[in-house]
Amino acid sequence: MIVAGPCSAESEKLCLDVAASLARTGYVDMFRGGVWKPRTLRGMYEGPGNDGLKYLLAVRDQYKFPVVTEAATTAHVEAVLKAGLDAIWIGARTVTDPFSVQELANALQGSGIRILVKNPLVPDIRLWAGAVDRLLNKGLNVEALIHRGFVTYSESKFRNEPLWVLMSEMRTRFPDIKIIADPSHMAGNSFYVAGLAAVAKEMEADGLMIEVHSDPPTALSDANQQITPDEFAFLISSLCGEKVGSLSDASLEALRREIDETDERLLRILAQRLDIVKRMGAVKRDAGMTIMQAGRWKSLVDDRMKRAEALSLSTSFVRDLLQVLHDESLRIQLSILNKGKE
Ligand code: PEP
Ligand code: MN
Numbered sequence: 001m002i003v004a005g006p007c008s009a010e011s012e013k014l015c016l017d018v019a020a021s022l023a024r025t026g027y028v029d030m031f032r033g034g035v036w037k038p039r040t041l042r043g044m045y046e047g048p049g050n051d052g053l054k055y056l057l058a059v060r061d062q063y064k065f066p067v068v069t070e071a072a073t074t075a076h077v078e079a080v081l082k083a084g085l086d087a088i089w090i091g092a093r094t095v096t097d098p099f100s101v102q103e104l105a106n107a108l109q110g111s112g113i114r115i116l117v118k119n120p121l122v123p124d125i126r127l128w129a130g131a132v133d134r135l136l137n138k139g140l141n142v143e144a145l146i147h148r149g150f151v152t153y154s155e156s157k158f159r160n161e162p163l164w165v166l167m168s169e170m171r172t173r174f175p176d177i178k179i180i181a182d183p184s185h186m187a188g189n190s191f192y193v194a195g196l197a198a199v200a201k202e203m204e205a206d207g208l209m210i211e212v213h214s215d216p217p218t219a220l221s222d223a224n225q226q227i228t229p230d231e232f233a234f235l236i237s238s239l240c241g242e243k244v245g246s247l248s249d250a251s252l253e254a255l256r257r258e259i260d261e262t263d264e265r266l267l268r269i270l271a272q273r274l275d276i277v278k279r280m281g282a283v284k285r286d287a288g289m290t291i292m293q294a295g296r297w298k299s300l301v302d303d304r305m306k307r308a309e310a311l312s313l314s315t316s317f318v319r320d321l322l323q324v325l326h327d328e329s330l331r332i333q334l335s336i337l338n339k340g341k342e
Contacts, residue, residue, distance in 0.1 A: 001144060001180050001207030002029050003068065003116075004232060005059075007222035008045065009033030009052035017214045019059040021229030027236045030087065031056070031065035032209060036076055037221050038093050045220040053083040060086070068116065072100065074107040087114035089209075090131065092148055092185075096120040101131040105138045114143045116209075118182070119170075123150040123163050129173050144178040145170055146209055147200075149186035159188020159225070162196065164203050180207035184225045190216060193227055194235045201239055210235075273325070274332060281333035285340045291333045297326065 004022050009015050015033055022028040035052030037045065048055065056067040066086035071077045072094045080088055088108075094100045095118055108115070115135060120127040128145070135142050147167040149160025162181075171179055181200030183193045197208055213219045213226035227235070284291060301322055308318035 001178055002027050002236065003032050003180065003207070003209040004028050004030075004212045005032035006213045006219065007034055007184075007211045007226055008037050008047045008220055009035050009055045009069065010048060010220050012055040012058055014214060015055040015059050016062060018212055018229060019063045019065060021214075022212065022232070023063045023065070025229075025233045025236060027240060028065060029207070031059050031063070031067050032089070032211075033059075033067070033069060034221070035069045036072060038070070038072060038091055039221075047221070050079055053079060053085065056085060057083060066114070068114070071104065074103055077104060077107040081108075081111055081113065085113070087116060087143070089116040089118060089146060092118045092121045095131045096122060096127060098127070098130060098134070101134050105134045105140065108135070108140055109138045112141050114141055116144045116146050116180075117142060118146040118148050119150065119166065121151045123152065123161070123166060125166055125169050125173075128166070128170060132174060132177070142177055144180050144206070145174065146180055146182050147205070148182035148209075157189075158186055158192065158196075160186050162186050162199070164199070167203060167205070178206035180209055181205040182209040184209070184211040184222070184227075188225050190225055190227045190231070193225065194231075194238075197235060197239060208236075274328065277329040277332050278336060281336035282340075284333065285337050291330060291337065 004018075006014055006018055015031075019031055022031065033052060033056055035047050035056070036049065037047035039046055052069065056069060059065055060067045068087035068089055069080065069085060070091045071080050071088040072091055077088070090101065090104060094104070117128070117132055117135065120131070132142055132145065147162070147164075147170075149158065149162050150166070152161045152163075154161065167179055167181070181197070181203070183196035183200060186196050187193045193210065197210070200208060210232060211222060211226040212229055212232045213223075214229065216223055216226040216228060219226050281291070301319070304318060304322055305315055308315055
């Protein structure tokens with residue numbers, strides 16, 4: 001399970017740019033972007049707020065990625081559920097506080113939203129397991145745990161100590177829940193991300209969450225640890241084998257061109273059909289006929305279903321398609337009728 005995207009969903013442009021690059025790699029299962037950022041110090045960038053939900057939905061629309069953001073309060077949960085995002089992650093700070101986790105569990109109750117649970121800031125396995133238990137106890141869909149490392153006072157080159165043993169312990173406690181690693185927040189520095197991702201693979205993590213930004217130095221949060229889309233593509237293909245190459249495969253490119261040309265023909269034919277509809281609308285209006293001619297519609301559908309079957313097309317697909325066309329025809333003819341009355 002590969003989750004990738006910027007630390008903060010800073011703007012629609014950033015989200016769409018990063019998503020375009022991630023889509024090309026063919027590896028990404030979920031797009032992340034923080035909408036409300038938990039900041040240690042007042043005055044730091046706190047994320048785009050509710051507007052960020054729209055940026056994530058734009059990513060889903062264009063690139064078909066399920067989208068995930070951090071929810072830390074019941075207001076966040078309500079906004080995320082209302083917007084219809086696919087998933088939330090519960091951040092390390094929130095998981096550290098059982099009151100907050102319980103409030104979120106209550107607010108999420110009854111929703112099937114996919115939930116990812118980060119480890120708490122402190123290396124206390126009971127806090128992490130306790131949070132998961134509070135969510136499961138409400139019948140919630142805890143899909144994965146995110147191991148993002150722990151705050152310790154030991155001298156370390158990492159922002160958060162991996163303490164991999166805690167990941168293994170959580171696997172024993174929750175054998176049915178995936179555990180993915182977040183080398184970005186462990187590292188705190190882009191330089192160490194690939195190495196930690198490789199360790200995560202050796203530790204049999206079920207996936208990764210990685211922060212990716214088009215231009216990391218200008219990122220409004222976690223600038224030091226985000227990697228570029230190219231670095232991500234390189235990291236992920238070296239960890240998981242070549243998949244990127246298949247996308248530029250000549251035969252796939254040729255098929256894509258065929259699809260493009262066929263769609264162009266399809267659109268021209270649609271335009272032609274709707275042009276006929278317009279002329280029919282005028283004729284019906286002038287003859288004082290009603291727009292809907294049920295008998296004609298029924299015989300048309302029967303005829304087209306036979307033709308669809310002969311072409312081995314799915315009849316339910318063709319029936320739906322005809323219905324969409326019919327709705328559009330009625331809409332056009334109604335507007336012609338109304339114009340005639342003006
Ligand atoms: C994040 O993923 O951007 C984030 C704030 O994570 P964490 O809760 O692990 O600090
Ligand atoms: Mn971050």
